[in-house]
Structures are given as C-alpha cells and as structure tokens.
Amino acid sequence: MSYVLGLKCRECGEKYPQKGVHVCEVCFGPLEVQYDYAAMRGKVTRESIESKPRNLWRYRDLLPIDGEPKAGLYSGWTPLRRAHNLEKVLGVKELYIKDDSANYPTWSYKERVVSVAITKAIELGYDTVGCASTGNLANSVAAHAAVAGLKAFVMIPHDLEQGKVLGSLIFGPTMVRIQGNYDDVNRLCSEIADKYKWAIVNVNLRPFYTEGAKTFGFEVAEQLGWQLPKHTVCPTAGGTILPKIYKAYQEFIDLGLVADNQPKIYSAQAAGCNPVVEAIRAGHDLIKPQKPKTIAKSIAIGNPADGFYVVQAVKQSGGWGEDATDAEIVDAIKLLARTEGTWTEPAGGTTLAATIKLINSGRIPRDESICVCITGNGLKTVEVVVDQLEPPTSIPPKLDAFDALMATYKAQQAKAPAKVPASV
C-alpha cells in the first residue's frame, strides 16, 4: 500500500514515474515525490501512526516506498527532550533538544534519509549503493548497506575527521578519499552516477532520499504531544533537512494531525561557510557559492543544491538565518554537554550557537517554544575539542596525593565560581 503518485519537477512541473532519476530533463530542477493526500484523509491518523513500532517507519504512509521497509527498522524515534538546564542558562521559557546524536546505528540524522534510500534502491533493483559525503552519510550508507547485503562505494573529501573515516571503514565499504572539498566530491559523484549504474543515494535517489528527512519533523510533532514548536532551529549544509522538516510540519497540519501554530524555521550555518544565511540576510534567493573554511566539516558545503529551498522555507515561515564562528561553535558544544549531557558534533554546536544569537538578538522571543535540531554525535569529531578541554591530572595511588589535589581544587573553586561560556 503506497500513496505515492510519482515524481514531479519542483521548478517546471514535469512529471516522471518512480525511478533512479534526480533532475528534470526539461529544466534541470530537482524532482519531488508526489503523494495522494486526498486518499490519506481519515486513514493516516494519530491513531494509525501510534499503533506502529517506534522507529522512523511509523510514518511510512508519508514516505516513498511501495513494499515493506528494507533498512532502518531500528532507526529514528530519537529523544525529544525538554532542556530545563539550558532554559535557565539562556533565560528562555520552553526549550527542546531533538537529539539525533542518539540515532541508531551510526548516530546522525542521516539514518532517516538512508533508510528510505536503501529501501528504494532495493525496490528499484540496484545491487550497489554509494554516496558523496562529509562523513555522516558515508557512515550510515556503509552500515545499512552491510545489513542489506548491498555493495557500497562511499566518496568523501580527503581531510575528514578520523572518527568519520573509521566510522565507515568498520562496515567494510569501498571508501574513496577525493582530493578536494565536498563540492568537488559531489560533482565527481554526479559524473560517477552518470557512468556507473549505481544508486548514489544523494544523487540519483535524491527525490526519495530527501523525503526520509521529514521523519525528523514528524517525530518532533508527535513527541511534543501532537503539536508543533513555535520556533525550530536547524543546521544547513546541502539544504536537505530544513525544508523537509518544514514540509513535515505542513503535511501534519494539512492532514489535521496538529494545529497550525504558524511554525517558524531558522537556518544555522558556520560563519566560515554561510552561503544560505548570507542570502537570507541579503533578502534574495540567489545562493552565491563559497569555499568553506570551518571546523564544522559535516556542514561545510559551499554550493548547497537545495539552498534555494531553505531560503524559501525560512522566508515563508517568517524565520531567519544566523551563523556562528568556530569559537562559538566549540563553546556551544561544551555548553550543551555540560547542561544537558548531550555531546554533539560541530553541526550541533553551530545550531545551538545560532539559537543563542537568535534569542539574544530578539529574533526568537524568550517566552515561546523553541526546538534545537541536533543532527550528529561529538564522538566522531574529537579533534575539535581535544585542545579545548582541561587535561586530567595524574597522581600516584596515594591518599596524601589526592588530599593535596583536593586542597588545590578547593582553593580554585573559592576563586572562580561556576561560569557560563563567554558567547552566551
């Protein structure tokens, strides 16, 4: 049972059947999955969703697969947590963390898009999958392909963090480090997809892949008790997830599953790679590509394919864009860890840092509900904090030595009370 009607070009409206094609042959615009929403009415309900297992496939009626799910049966349904400690530090009334650093099995939001793409690849008859990746996507493709018994080729920029590299290699894919930045990898993969008949998940399976990102938004709405946060702050790299969270909110509104509170959505980028935030600030929808220079490598995409749709969603919702310097990103990573016990990667630090700036500038009111989208896990990017943390003290195994240490510790505590990072 599927509500999918086919694919349609977002730019010119040209229609296509479901297949491994990602750009319109008429105008080069991206293709989007079309659903029969009228047929869903009365059938896709809160009860129908609540009756399904707690993984991302509980929203399968709103996902583009025809048969049974073939990947990600344990992915999704990550914690949505009220962040009371952060609320106090930031001086806001109602703050939530949607925590995909806990997304199984490779700890990022990418499980969502990959679960759909791998299922679709199998449905379309591919035996090899691949991706262009800044790390997280490669990890997820490698893991899900291993489970599904598909061959995997993952292509990454040459300078990724070791955790991201090992986090793919352990699953046994063929990994290729490309001597260039992500945009170079992306371009090469477009040519590879042309030449080899593989399912490159974010190239020729892109229309299906991107739909998986909606499950992030569906979960936020359901976990909040079938309502939407007023403000959602989301990181932007290629521009996949932000418009899809907004689409998820709109689909739930249209199906009558949540009330329309006119949710606003905000884009967060690193200051060293902020083409979308620049466009939002300038008030135009032309994205000027950049050469990325930031520690936030997972979101260092200078030529975001869906940047235009991020700008549109932000504008339509009444949201805004904000960026964060590398120092602000590291401060925010530490703040989130020390208040809420979540260790995120720089993309998450970027999102929290941008949220703080949006609150401080008055763009986000302090008395309305806010959801911060955490999309990746800090254990994969230890490099960014390794020199930013106080190293542990080493002592001999003697109580005298520990007593001496405690005396020093107490003296320090008396001098410097608990402090809040400078960027807050």
Added chain:
Amino acid sequence: MAIKIRIPTPLRAVTNGADMVEVQAGTVDEALKHLCGQFTGMEKRLYKQPGELNRFVNIYVNDEDIRFLNNLQTPIKDGDDVSVVPAIAGG
C-alpha cells in the same frame, strides 16, 4: 583543438546520446550558445533567459565553478574543459 563541453546524463536525450561536444568559443556564454545552436531543446534546459542560466545548472571550467570566475563571461581557450553539472543533495 577546441573547447570540450561535457554533457551530463539528463541532457544526453537532447544531444542524441553524446557525452561530449566540441565547440569553438572565447567565453563560456559563447560555448553554451554554440551548444544550444547545435541541439534543439538545449537552450530552454540551460537558460532561463539570455544571459541567465537556470537556477540548478552549474557550469565548471577546468574544475572551477564559473561563479568563482567571471560567470558566463569567463574567458576560455582551446583545450579547456567545460562541464555542465546538475546540483546534488548534501551529505
């Protein structure tokens, strides 16, 4: 010698399957205009209007995005490689 234009899959329906087309030109705009002249239907795929490409068309000259160069007015010479590349999702 000539300018080589690399054609991606979505456009090969228009080029009768050719994945590379050679033209003589002094700028990117001239090269693409020659391409459009040779193949019916190419122009509306590449250009929104004269002088302005469709939003999702990326053009590279020898591996550099023309938006980092001089856009459509980027000068090119014999032996240069021009690639037409569709946009791709993030990763």
